[in-house]
Amino acid sequence: MNINILTIFPEIFDILKSGVVTKPIKEKTLNIELLDIRQNSVNKHNHVDSKPYGGGEGMVMMAEPIVKTLKQINKKNLGRVIFMSPQGKKLNQKKIISLSKLKNMTIICGRYEGIDQRIIDKYVDEEISIGDFILSGGEFAALALIDSLSRFIPGVIGNVRSVEQDSLSQGLLKGPVFTRPENFNAELVPEILLSGDHQKIEEWRENQALVRTFERRPELLQNIKLTKKQKKLLEDLASKRIL
Ligand code: SAH
Secondary structure: OEEEEEEEEHHHHHHHHHOOOOOHHHHHOOOEEEEEEHOOOOOOOOOOOEOOOOOOOOOEHHHHHHHHHHOOOOOOHOEEEEEEEEEEEEHHHHHHHHHOOEEEEEEEEOOOEEEEEHHHHOOEEEEEOOOOOOOOHHHHHHHHHHHHHHOOOOOOOOOOHHOOOOOOOOOOOOOOOOOOOOOOOOEEEEEHOOOHHHHHHHHHHHHHHHHHHHHHHHHHHHHHHOHHHHHHHHHHHHOOOOO
């Protein structure tokens, strides 16, 4: 996968040199191209922003430096053009999985009050938000997107099944997890996990996932197809027959 990033702060992405994303970058399964918008500023003061027409607070990133930077990218490597924006569609795991299948992607990181609308209208394929809060720049949103995407690049997470079983990958939250020791300050690990009965353990995990989702994010349950058994468990939960 090739990701082009347009930013006025390329150094923020130095963080990709450490941590989970390092491996695919080293192994060349993920290529990150950083493009500094400021190198295409329109005047000798290196400005990439200007006051908003109509007045008001803040500054707006100008169209020309961004277009010039986009044109530096070879057309065949441009791929889907994404603008990180609090006005975009909210990112979720389903979206990450679909984006992870793309070969090329270009991410524009906004700053100040955002970018000139004409860029969005003419060059942007989609706007993506990472949540209903305002960041100071799209770089942090892009990093979150890239980190999450990279988990689907083969070899990043040792075990593909572990990514598939993550919370939300199946539409449900994952249940609780435990590790050594069995007895921690008199708190014991659920006995079933020590039973060695894989089928029972799997069933227990599925139930826990359902219970947790019901308790914390019931709205997620509307998007998945439940088995008869799961429906029954939910009915029991709803009527407080268990809990
Ligand atoms: N005044 C703008 C927000 C500007 S924040 C507005 O109300 O829409 C500056 C930049 O940070 C944005 O252009 C965007 O690129 C990025 N950004 C801020 N919040 C974000 C979010 N929740 N998701 C993705 N990008 C965000």
